[in-house]
Amino acid sequence: MREDMAKYRRMSGVRPQSFRDLETPPHWAAYDTALELIGQQEAGLALPRLEEALQGSLAQIESCRAGCEGPEEHQGAGQEEEEGAESQGGLYEAIAGHWIRVLQCRQRCVADTATRPGRGFPVPDLLPSLLRRLHEAHAQVGNLSQAVENVLSVLLFYPEDGVAKEALTQYQAQLEEPRPGLGPRKDIQHFVLRSLGEKRQLYYAMEHLGTSFQDPDPWTPLAFIPEALREKLREDKEKRSWDQEPPPKSKPSSYWKDVLHLEGVTLTQDGQQLNGSERAVLDGLLTPAECGLLLQLARDASGAGARSGYRGRRSPHTPHEHFEGLTVLKAAQLAQAGTVSKPGAVLLLEVSERVRALTEVYFSPERALHLSFTHLVCRSAVEGEQDQRMDLSHPVHADNCILDPDSGECWREPPAYTYRDYSGLLYLNDDFQGGDLFFTQPNALTVTAQVRPRCGRLVAFSSGGENPHGVWAVTRGRRCALALWHTWAPEHREQEWIQAKELLQEPEEEEEDKEEEEEEVLSRDPSPEPPNHKLQRVQDKTGKPLRAREEL
Numbered sequence: 006m007r008e009d010m011a012k013y014r015r016m017s018g019v020r021p022q023s024f025r026d027l028e029t030p031p032h033w034a035a036y037d038t039a040l041e042l043i044g045q046q047e048a049g050l051a052l053p054r055l056e057e058a059l060q061g062s063l064a065q066i067e068s069c070r071a072g073c074e075g076p077e078e079h080q081g082a083g084q085e086e087e088e089g090a091e092s093q094g095g096l097y098e099a100i101a102g103h104w105i106r107v108l109q110c111r112q113r114c115v116a117d118t119a120t121r122p123g124r125g126f127p128v129p130d131l132l133p134s135l136l137r138r139l140h141e142a143h144a145q146v147g148n149l150s151q152a153v154e155n156v157l158s159v160l161l162f163y164p165e166d167g168v169a170k171e172a173l174t175q176y177q178a179q180l181e182e183p184r185p186g187l188g189p190r191k192d193i194q195h196f197v198l199r200s201l202g203e204k205r206q207l208y209y210a211m212e213h214l215g216t217s218f219q220d221p222d223p224w225t226p227l228a229f230i231p232e233a234l235r236e237k238l239r240e241d242k243e244k245r246s247w248d249q250e251p252p253p254k255s256k257p258s259s260y261w262k263d264v265l266h267l268e269g270v271t272l273t274q275d276g277q278q279l280n281g282s283e284r285a286v287l288d289g290l291l292t293p294a295e296c297g298l299l300l301q302l303a304r305d306a307s308g309a310g311a312r313s314g315y316r317g318r319r320s321p322h323t324p325h326e327h328f329e330g331l332t333v334l335k336a337a338q339l340a341q342a343g344t345v346s347k348p349g350a351v352l353l354l355e356v357s358e359r360v361r362a363l364t365e366v367y368f369s370p371e372r373a374l375h376l377s378f379t380h381l382v383c384r385s386a387v388e389g390e391q392d393q394r395m396d397l398s399h400p401v402h403a404d405n406c407i408l409d410p411d412s413g414e415c416w417r418e419p420p421a422y423t424y425r426d427y428s429g430l431l432y433l434n435d436d437f438q439g440g441d442l443f444f445t446q447p448n449a450l451t452v453t454a455q456v457r458p459r460c461g462r463l464v465a466f467s468s469g470g471e472n473p474h475g476v477w478a479v480t481r482g483r484r485c486a487l488a489l490w491h492t493w494a495p496e497h498r499e500q501e502w503i504q505a506k507e508l509l510q511e512p513e514e515e516e517e518d519k520e521e522e523e524e525e526v527l528s529r530d531p532s533p534e535p536p537n538h539k540l541q542r543v544q545d546k547t548g549k550p551l552r553a554r555e556e557l
């Protein structure tokens with residue numbers, strides 16, 4: 006649906022006003038309009054929308070809080086029954102238990118209000134970020150007293166926020182006469198004080214009564230968290246270790262240049278030239294002969310696919326193209342079966358490692374990057390179906406989060422592959438029509454850079470919302486590329502890569518016997534899964550079940 010909408014929006018003559026959203030609650034609609042206007046440098050027009058978003062959010066929090074006594078009380082009674090003897094304490098315990106549940110529920114209202122309909126996670130720090138936008142917008146249009154009130158409100162959440170403090174000093178200096186009565190907004194003052202009072206009680210109960218509390222706010226002062234709990238809360242936060250900021254880089258800044266030079270690779274466009282930050286185009290990663298070998302591998306695999314059940318099928322992204330994907334393990338298995346050339350399968354492994362090493366050197370020299378998925382992908386135009394084609398070969402998306410083009414936000418949550426940190430596309434050919442890769446702004450519409458594929462060209466970029474990208478329709482011929490995703494998370498390292506390497510390292514004689522066996526099984530078994538005896542062998546080595554995988 007979202008993709009269809011994006012497609013219609015791209016049609017010439019269609020204006021944004023032609024669309025009316027009947028689903029989004031008003032405070033989210035106001036928020037989105039405000040962000041759009043700010044993006045267009047229309048601070049004056051954005052201000053009433055920002056205020057509406059803030060007031061709407063506060064109102065929604067109030068209405069949610071009002072519901073905390075009713076339904077929760079009911080649920081609480083149920084819980085007590087379930088917990089049995091333990092919770093059949095005296096009257097005081099019952100009152101305390103009830104009150105804690107009410108407070109937990111009230112605190113949850115902040116996260117509920119900050120969660121867009123249909124989303125699993127809240128927008129982090131919704132109220133402080135609205136206040137930041139408000140003070141900036143007020144300052145831009147010259148409403149200095151309101152700018153002061155709003156920045157002072159930010160400081161209620163984050164008293165040590167350096168940027169806010171600096172802005173405050175600047176606004177105060179710009180005010181023509183001193184306004185000693187100016188303070189933070191009353192509504193925010195009330196909100197913060199009440200919230201802190203509740204947090205204090207909840208943390209106390211957590212420490213002394215063993216109840217649980219998931220603080221929805223990142224701004225809670227450390228002093229409010231009992232010392233005994235700090236360590237545990239910090240550990241919980243750190244569990245998603247790969248999501249943490251990478252440590253500061255200490256390698257000399259010319260380090261990657263030396264490595265590229267050694268590898269005979271040239272940097273054709275850097276982030277700045279591509280109108281982004283973490284983006285690069287590198288050339289010279291493959292010789293024409295290597296491209297030829299990998300293209301042949303893809304062709305042979307798709308021929309073998311017809312026999313073993315892996316047929317090229319319609320693309321999941323467009324009915325006007327066929328799509329074939331080959332994983333490294335499938336390539337190794339086909340090489341063992343003798344249906345593709347072994348040098349081709351070995352090259353696939355080698356090249357993916359080459360890309361990984363270069364991506365690490367260029368983007369993450371101080372932190373190991375692992376391959377998490379490697380896929381040789383060909384897209385072929387379906388002949389006679391290309392006239393009037395409006396769609397893309399690959400719609401605009403980000404690789405590790407769900408892009409919401411309306412708000413420009415990208416949600417790092419499943420079903421996105423949230424552990425992907427850097428993406429790489431290594432192109433193998435250019436003898437097709439269309440099929441350029443393009444980057445857009447987060448609105449998924451405004452193209453910021455475009456790259457023409459060619460043999461040995463690598464486009465590498467960080468996989469997040471800062472790099473929305475898509476592929477223009479392939480309208481003639483076949484476009485093949487090696488798509489690779491890298492991760493900082495060792496637990497998401499590509500197991501099949503290791504299995505493929507093991508398979509390809511097996512001694513030749515053993516292989517020949519198996520080849521015959523394989524031929525026999527392939528000709529008998531039309532199922533799309535690799536033959537069973539082979540599966541068994543790989544399973545024995547790793548202890549992990551194996552399944553032919555496809556990630557797109």
Ligand SMILES: O=C(O)CCC(=O)C(=O)O
Nearest residue numbers: 399430442476486488557
């Ligand atoms: O093939 C390309 O150029 C891009 C493909 C892509 O973005 C993806 O598979 O996620």
Ligand SMILES: [Fe+2]
Nearest residue numbers: 402403404474
């Ligand atoms: Fe992608």
